[in-house]
Amino acid sequence: MNIVILAAGQGRRMHSDLPKVLHTLAGKPLLSHVLETARALKGSGRICVVYGHGGETVRNALSSDDIAWVRQEPQLGTGHAVLQALPHLDPAAQTLVLYGDVPLIRPDSLTRLITEAADGSLALLTAFLDDPHGYGRIVRSSGRIQRIVEEKDASEVERALHEINTGILTAPTACLARWLPALGKHNAQGEYYLTDIVALAVSEGLPVHSAHPGRNWEVAGVNSQVQLAALERIHQGQVAEQLMEQGVHLADPARLDVRGELHCGRDVFIDVNCVFVGQVDIGADVVIGANCVIKDCSIGEGVRIHAFSHLEDASVGPNCRIGPYARLRPGTVLAEDVHIGNFVEVKNSSIAEHSKANHLSYVGDSTVGRRVNIGAGTITCNYDGVNKHRTVIEDDAFIGSDTQLVAPVTVGRGATLGAGTTLTSNAPPDTLTVSRAKQVSIAGWKRPVKKK
Numbered sequence: 001m002n003i004v005i006l007a008a009g010q011g012r013r014m015h016s017d018l019p020k021v022l023h024t025l026a027g028k029p030l031l032s033h034v035l036e037t038a039r040a041l042k043g044s045g046r047i048c049v050v051y052g053h054g055g056e057t058v059r060n061a062l063s064s065d066d067i068a069w070v071r072q073e074p075q076l077g078t079g080h081a082v083l084q085a086l087p088h089l090d091p092a093a094q095t096l097v098l099y100g101d102v103p104l105i106r107p108d109s110l111t112r113l114i115t116e117a118a119d120g121s122l123a124l125l126t127a128f129l130d131d132p133h134g135y136g137r138i139v140r141s142s143g144r145i146q147r148i149v150e151e152k153d154a155s156e157v158e159r160a161l162h163e164i165n166t167g168i169l170t171a172p173t174a175c176l177a178r179w180l181p182a183l184g185k186h187n188a189q190g191e192y193y194l195t196d197i198v199a200l201a202v203s204e205g206l207p208v209h210s211a212h213p214g215r216n217w218e219v220a221g222v223n224s225q226v227q228l229a230a231l232e233r234i235h236q237g238q239v240a241e242q243l244m245e246q247g248v249h250l251a252d253p254a255r256l257d258v259r260g261e262l263h264c265g266r267d268v269f270i271d272v273n274c275v276f277v278g279q280v281d282i283g284a285d286v287v288i289g290a291n292c293v294i295k296d297c298s299i300g301e302g303v304r305i306h307a308f309s310h311l312e313d314a315s316v317g318p319n320c321r322i323g324p325y326a327r328l329r330p331g332t333v334l335a336e337d338v339h340i341g342n343f344v345e346v347k348n349s350s351i352a353e354h355s356k357a358n359h360l361s362y363v364g365d366s367t368v369g370r371r372v373n374i375g376a377g378t379i380t381c382n383y384d385g386v387n388k389h390r391t392v393i394e395d396d397a398f399i400g401s402d403t404q405l406v407a408p409v410t411v412g413r414g415a416t417l418g419a420g421t422t423l424t425s426n427a428p429p430d431t432l433t434v435s436r437a438k439q440v441s442i443a444g445w446k447r448p449v450k451k452k
């Protein structure tokens with residue numbers, strides 16, 4: 001099967017410099033959603049994308065080996081668009097036409113449409129809308145499809161029809177090769193209408209069948225930010241429903257955003273307003289507090305992530321405690337039962353089992369051993385303004401509060417650093433190291449008094 005995706009239109013109502021099909025839904029360009037669906041169906045066929053408005057931006061953003069790109073310039077209508085794709089299509093196969101700005105179409109609806117056309121006929125995906133305004137209407141006679149009439153060309157009687165053309169259709173490619181060059185543009189918009197192939201098929205005696213989408217939102221297009229936001233909510237609602245059906249407990253399915261893939265083990269609870277980006281894998285019995293952002297992470301079993309935590313490109317071992325207000329930056333690897341508390345930032349560091357940094361710290365470019373306690377206000381000074389250096393803290397070390405570790409530096413196994421230490425050379429194992437100005441108390445000292 002050939003698949004042609006129409007994506008040359010301007011999308012004027014988006015009021016944006018970005019070509020419409022590159023606007024994102026669930027963090028991914030609209031066109032990527034359609035491409036994904038096309039790939040799910042296509043079998044061995046070719047995918048051809050007709051692009052135009054915005055120049056090469058669309059092609060450059062989504063280039064891939066399995067796509068034939070066809071530039072349509074100028075854009076003279078949907079019929080003209082498919083005509084440009086024709087030289088790239090296998091004439092022996094069927095061609096399915098999809099729209100780059102209709103992102104939520106589901107493979108099962110398309111499969112039903114393709115089945116309708118299996119006998120070599122033309123098949124249209126049509127829908128019944130309470131408000132058909134703006135769409136092409138399906139004109140039938142004795143139940144059989146005769147033609148499609150565009151809103152702007154329709155009579156009052158035709159405008160009252162509620163069966164609309166979604167634009168998605170499939171036809172034998174050999175027929176398209178005959179019909180498309182024959183299209184005229186004597187219509188209200190002066191465009192070559194793809195929809196006019198229906199009347200041509202009827203005049204040749206070719207049957208025209210129809211199929212309907214599972215749900216009408218599958219065929220909703222994006223023409224404005226308002227419509228984009230509406231489809232985003234529908235999509236997120238579907239994702240939330242799937243997660244709940246797999247057993248995930250969501251505090252509120254309307255307050256979850258998944259922009260990528262989220263996999264959850266059994267008995268996971270997710271509180272409100274969490275955003276998951278990229279690939280996120282969550283083990284069993286994990287609890288995620290409200291307002292967390294988690295991107296490209298793997299979270300082990302039994303982990304608690306408290307509210308307002310931000311995790312990116314991190315691996316969190318089983319039974320860790322994170323947050324509230326914790327930040328795990330790329331390259332963070334936490335082993336089992338590590339505690340990262342409020343206002344602690346960890347970057348490009350590994351922290352071994354049972355270690356804790358519970359308050360107000362920065363741990364960067366560090367290797368931290370087991371059972372290490374990092375006191376409040378500890379900072380690894382990893383950056384000298386030019387290069388990054390590593391800090392090593394061995395097993396069972398105790399880092400007193402308000403300590404700076406000026407890297408490169410190593411704290412030996414079982415070492416203790418006194419509070420307020422600025423460590424500039426290695427701390428030996430099993431020893432107290434402290435750098436601190438000696439405390440003095442001055443007897444007889446008086447506070448200054450205000451001059452008269």
Ligand code: UD1
Nearest residue numbers: 006007008009075076077078081099135136165166167193
């Ligand atoms: C089209 C259909 C209409 C249908 C509606 C569904 C025609 C003549 N009409 O109308 O029956 O109800 O879609 O939304 O087909 N495009 C190109 N090149 C062009 C023109 C359009 O690639 O020269 C692309 C657009 O980017 C868009 C799609 O084709 O993805 C539809 O174009 P649009 O102008 O929105 O068609 P409508 O007038 O809405």
Ligand code: CA
Nearest residue numbers: 101221222223
């Ligand atoms: Ca449209």
